Amino acid sequence: MTSKQPMTAEKARDLFPCFPVALVTAGDNVASFGLMHVFSFKPPIIGIGVRRTRYTYEMIEKNKDFGINLPGKDLVEAVNICGRKSGRDVDKFQLAGLTRMAPSEINSVLVEECPMNIECKLHRKIEMPEASHDWLLGEIVTAHKNEGAVPEDALLYWNQMYRLIGDAVGKRE
Ligand SMILES: Cc1cc2nc3c(=O)[nH]c(=O)nc-3n(C[C@H](O)[C@H](O)[C@H](O)COP(=O)(O)O)c2cc1C
Helix, strand or coil, rough: CCCCCCHHHHHHHHHHCEECCCEEEEECCCEEEEEEEEEEECCCCCEEECCCCCCHHHHHHCCCCEEECCHHHHHHHHHHHHCCCCCCCCHHHHHHHHCCCCCCCCCCCCECCCHHHHHEEEEEHHHHHHHHEEEEEEEEEEEEECCCCCHCCCEEECCCCEEEECCCCCCCC
């Protein structure tokens, strides 16, 4: 029998491999987010886990919307920059060499360099004062994608490393 090693509860979260990493835009600001999931297919809802101290949190509450911009592998450095500095202190678009793109249906700007951009209107806030992050859920109202771009181009993040998706090994039946 294979022997199982015990792990701390805190370390166990690293057993989940790879979330997509997004440049989340809120108002005029951009920041990197790895805690993210699809919460509903119909209506289409995506949730992001946001620490209450983030400027992004404040901006989403103010604008009632946010953009999920999915970067490709060429934007690793921009993701690092947008995940290190706060929009309270600097213009991260300028610092990371990113371009503001006009949204169609929300107030928050989008990131031109990301091949996929999803516009969300704030649907619900799940406040969890006992936990590190609150969950902000957004209903997708429209999206844009570069010609030829595919979801497989999107950057993933896990355990301090950025990655691309690996092999397909079976089909759901
Ligand atoms: C790869 C990566 C993933 C991150 N994921 C999250 C996340 O899911 N939730 C969060 O609150 N902060 C996350 N951060 C940290 C924020 O991006 C960082 O604190 C940023 O400076 C916040 O900017 P703001 O104050 O302009 O909102 C992540 C950073 C990196 C580099």
